[in-house]
Amino acid sequence: MESIIGQAGNSGEQNLDLVKESSTANFADDVIQASAELPVLVDFWAPWCGPCKQLTPVLEKLVRAASGKIRLVKINIDENQELATQLQVQSIPMVYAFKDGQPVDGFMGALPESQIRDFIEKLIGPVGPSPSEEVMNMAKEAFSQEDFKTAANLFSQVMQNNPGEAAAIAGLTKCYLGMGEADQAREIIDSLDEETSSHPEVSSAIAALNLKEQSSNNNDDVSKLEKDLTDDPNNHQARYDLATALSSSGSHEAAIDHLVEIIKHNRKWNEDQAREQLLKIFEALGPTDPITVAGRRKLSTVLFS
Secondary structure, three states, rough: OOOOOOOOOOOOOHHHHEEEEEEEHHHHHHHHHHOOOEEEEEEEEEEOOOOHHHHHHHHHHHHOOOOOEEEEEEEOOOOOOHHHHHHHOOOOOEEEEEEEEEEEEEEEEOHHHHHHHHHHHHHHHHOOOOOHHHHHHHHHHHHHHHHHHHHHHHHHHHHHHOOOOHHHHHHHHHHHOOOOHHHHHHHHHHHHOOOHHHHHHHHHHHHHHHHHHHOOOOOHHHHHHHHHHHHHOOOOHHHHHHHHHHHOOOOHHHHHHHHHHHHHOOOHHHHHHHHHHHHHHHHHHOOOOOHHHHHHHHHHHHHOO
């Protein structure tokens, strides 16, 4: 499939011009003079600043979504202390908006995306979805229809333009799982740094991969396990193995029911293994998935009955 992102909006080179690092020496050109053409956001940050790491990606995303109506200039205050002092930057993250060579507005702290969007729209008008966001939405729609090949291609396009995009990484990983290519999914996960791996959406994909690999190590036939369970409904190991196999094949609701049944009869069976497996399924599906919500309700009913 030909890249859609490349066809929509600005090219990658133009997008790079919209977001750049600057310094005291280049501030006049990058901000003062540039703001005569377009509004410029100046993001004062530092590598040690945790809230800065939350804010900057949101700023970049919204600036790129504005399709060339605004620029973002990032200033590392550790390397440009004199400039930060001149502009009275007392705490970071700090963002100034420049127009026609003058600061016209600003805010401090890692605000929610909705408030940052409002701040930008006061300067330039409505901000629509970026080309990457549009492709991401298409990828999610294809995934929801179980068109994993198309979704994988679209998620890959997003990653080419935004390599650290956690939602795309998670989506591509789950596409490979949907296509039965767990080895490809594992390659993606093993290449990630700790920060990306800890993102909730990526953590969910990792949990799904771990479930798949766990089941791959269990070669018991589902029909055999079902027969064992029919012969002895109290065979918790057979029920657990069946739940593992079912969750791997996507039958999460049935898997959850079997695990809850184990907990109902023996809460601490095999050192709490059934409950731990339940939590793995919930993590793989994500906290807002209807199956997770219903499963947690069933678990609570058993635990507190």
